[in-house]
Amino acid sequence: MLPRYPFVLTSSQSDHQEEPGTxxxxxxxxxxVSKVSFIGWSAAAFATGPYAIKNSGKVDSLRFEMDENGGISPEP
Structure with a gap:
């Protein structure tokens, strides 16, 4: 059996504010390198967009992808 990880793995603050910086x-x-490029899908905008605005000196480019359904899979 694997040991249990004693920390919280994620939260909205870590996902959207702290994790991109890490x-x-x-x-x-x-x-x-001095700058990175972000490529995100749909909800990645919530994490990478604000980070890029606040840390423009560390971000070279920001690109978001989405399909014709707005990132939502159509019903079968």
């Missing part, structure tokens, strides 16, 4: 810093450090 990921960006990891990429900047490990890849030795």
């Amino acid at each position: 990921v960006v810093e990891y990429i900047r450090t490990t890849r030795s």
Whole structure:
């Protein structure tokens, strides 16, 4: 049996405010780059959009993808 992880894995604050910064810093450090590009699908705008606005010096570009159904799968 695997040990239990004693911390909260996610919250709306970590998803939308803290997590993008953690990921960006990891990429900047490990890849030795000054800026990153975000490519997101649908709800990614809630996390990456505000981060990009507040941290424009760390974000090179921001792109969102969506299908013709607005990101919602049609009923079969």
